[in-house]
Amino acid sequence: MKNLPSQRPALERLLAPLAPRELDDSPGSGDPEWLFTDAWRLLVRPGAEQASGEVIEKFRRPNGEVLHARVDSDNVSVPFDLSEAYVNYVRERWREAVRPRALSEGQLGLYYKVKRFIPRSVQTATRRVLARTQKNPEFPNWPLDDSVHRLLRFYAKCLLLAGGGAQLPFRWFWPEGQHAALILTHDVEGEAGLRLAVDLADLEEERGLRSSFNIVADWYPIDWGIVDELRHRGFELGTHGIHHDRSMFASRENFEAQRPQLAAMAERLGAVGFRSPATHRVVDWLAELPMEYDCSIPHSDPFEPQPGGCCSLWPFFLGDVVELPYTLPQDHTLFTLLGHKSIDVWRAQVEDIEELNGLAQVLSHPDPGYLGDPDKRALYVEFLDFVCEREGLWRPLPREVADWWRVRDSEDELDPRVALGRARLDGDAVVFEPPAHGSSTAETSAYGAAS
Numbered sequence: 001m002k003n004l005p006s007q008r009p010a011l012e013r014l015l016a017p018l019a020p021r022e023l024d025d026s027p028g029s030g031d032p033e034w035l036f037t038d039a040w041r042l043l044v045r046p047g048a049e050q051a052s053g054e055v056i057e058k059f060r061r062p063n064g065e066v067l068h069a070r071v072d073s074d075n076v077s078v079p080f081d082l083s084e085a086y087v088n089y090v091r092e093r094w095r096e097a098v099r100p101r102a103l104s105e106g107q108l109g110l111y112y113k114v115k116r117f118i119p120r121s122v123q124t125a126t127r128r129v130l131a132r133t134q135k136n137p138e139f140p141n142w143p144l145d146d147s148v149h150r151l152l153r154f155y156a157k158c159l160l161l162a163g164g165g166a167q168l169p170f171r172w173f174w175p176e177g178q179h180a181a182l183i184l185t186h187d188v189e190g191e192a193g194l195r196l197a198v199d200l201a202d203l204e205e206e207r208g209l210r211s212s213f214n215i216v217a218d219w220y221p222i223d224w225g226i227v228d229e230l231r232h233r234g235f236e237l238g239t240h241g242i243h244h245d246r247s248m249f250a251s252r253e254n255f256e257a258q259r260p261q262l263a264a265m266a267e268r269l270g271a272v273g274f275r276s277p278a279t280h281r282v283v284d285w286l287a288e289l290p291m292e293y294d295c296s297i298p299h300s301d302p303f304e305p306q307p308g309g310c311c312s313l314w315p316f317f318l319g320d321v322v323e324l325p326y327t328l329p330q331d332h333t334l335f336t337l338l339g340h341k342s343i344d345v346w347r348a349q350v351e352d353i354e355e356l357n358g359l360a361q362v363l364s365h366p367d368p369g370y371l372g373d374p375d376k377r378a379l380y381v382e383f384l385d386f387v388c389e390r391e392g393l394w395r396p397l398p399r400e401v402a403d404w405w406r407v408r409d410s411e412d413e414l415d416p417r418v419a420l421g422r423a424r425l426d427g428d429a430v431v432f433e434p435p436a437h438g439s440s441t442a443e444t445s446a447y448g449a450a451s
């Protein structure tokens, strides 16, 4: 009997191999702890280790003990649960283990009480000093963390060794063999930002690009003429909370009270996506949003009031909600807080994400102080031109990525846009080979049929 996608192990769901294989990877019963290889780390409950077999990877525990993943004929054993490691990344459960540099609940509450009364220039100056003097945390790596990528490649290696085959076909990450995807998203912070949104829309449309604009329901006067214009021009509207504060995630009661208001605002906007104000979040509640997708979780962002990250360059499911992590440093972080005068970091990040076949998601703002400033807008134009030149980069709307991720995950008849990539061993390393560009696999049997 076939499992529904949501019942499959989380990592199997991410890779979507045509023929999943059994691995011996049971979790232990103790508390989760960090395990380290030479290149990466993961948080798991260490379990029992097989005594025999060839060692394929070593994992160091904090107490110095070394655990081994082994292969013995076709049996691969891993001393922890691979999907548990994945879930601990993407649900940010690792935060409980490292306590990132964040404000406490009480400090955050106070900050938001007084924030409205502090001039914006003072707020920015303070954050700028903090951003430039703070040392980046050890984990997740910033601006790029490839933990989930390394875990997925290790998982693919285990499947390859367990099956004995030279290659493992899996549902490629992006439609029609595209190498990577890129989406442009904007959070509109105020009335002036909404007026300036039209300028950004012009710049993007001139280059054949479209983006999303996320609007706050009850924080500034909304010019519905502009909203309608953006929609008619093919831009996406999204929700950016009811109030631009942390109130929705400050308590369960607030969350439940604001949810119907959010649904009503989404209906009015024709929106299916949500980004939380200032990316405040309780990850486990995001699954209950009345939305098709959320984009509040950073891939890695130590600069937000709630720092952290899911370490993933791919979308993932939180219940029925598709999470689209934002994966580039925010405009405000890069150009205002850190004072960069070039797009070098953005450019390198997109190139790295292409290399890793992930989703590049840009989070910027049309408002004054952000891309509303001429110098920063000029950098954005340079970035748009750079993006347009990239080949093999799929450039859809965010809602189209969410739709695609469901299609790729679906148990139904294989969508003609789904093409098969291949994982293959190259020496000790696993490489993910994309399908030929533009290809699809309408002729291939459905997912899991070979198992």
Ligand SMILES: [Zn+2]
Pocket (backbone or CB within 6 Å): 187, 188, 189, 240, 244, 277, 278
């Ligand atoms: Zn915002």
